[in-house]
Amino acid sequence: MRISSSNFTGKLAVLTAAIALSSAAFAAGGQTPATSATDAQAAPAATAQHGDKARHHRGHRAGNHHQMRDAAMWVPGYGPLGKEVVQSLNLTAEQTALLDSAKADQQADRKARRAAIKSSHAERLAQLQAGKIEPQAALKKAEEARAQALASKQQHDAKWLAVWDSLDKTQQTKVATHLSERADKFAKRIEQKKQLRQDRLKQKSASEQVAS
Structure with a gap:
């Protein structure tokens, strides 16, 4: 070709x-x-x-x-x-x-x-x-x-x-604790972003209603 x-x-x-x-x-x-x-x-x-x-x-x-x-x-x-x-x-x-x-x-x-x-x-x-x-x-x-x-x-x-x-057990526990804390922080960031998106949608909806 x-x-x-x-x-x-x-x-x-x-x-x-x-x-x-x-x-x-x-x-x-x-x-x-x-x-x-x-x-x-x-x-x-x-x-x-x-x-x-x-x-x-x-x-x-x-x-x-x-x-x-x-x-x-x-x-x-x-x-x-x-x-x-x-x-x-x-x-x-x-x-x-x-x-x-x-x-x-x-x-x-x-x-x-x-x-x-x-x-x-x-x-x-x-x-x-x-x-x-x-x-x-x-x-x-x-x-x-x-x-x-x-x-x-x-x-x-x-x-x-x-x-x-x-x-050893102590070391593994430290790693597990760190990973758990990291997972919690990640979940919180996701929730915050979700809330921000919802707030933006509410603001946009309110603005559209005022404009109409």
């Missing part, structure tokens, strides 16, 4: 936007970037359609990425722990070694993923520039990437579980 030069710039912009959106999710949560032409076209269309909602999700994915990158420790199923929390645990030399191993393994995997995304991006741009795309091959690579990401996640989870299992 040949792609005319007049359409190439537009298609390139669409592909770049789709990859930028999906790469953030892939780096943060172990998901693969969009690879098909349909996915590439759908991503910016959804962004235009949903506006602020799409920007919110992009910000959320970016926040997840930073949490993953900056985490001093990870509790599978519950999320990251900051440096201050980990320091308060007074880890033993053996626990610290397990922690360092888990972090190094995760950082190496993250670097490999970024390189894979960059390589895939360059390959697809080259295909577009040449005027030839291969959806079947792209889907196969996406499936392979998903399988590899799942295997990597399972490996990381096993290492982080080893860190958790090495903690």
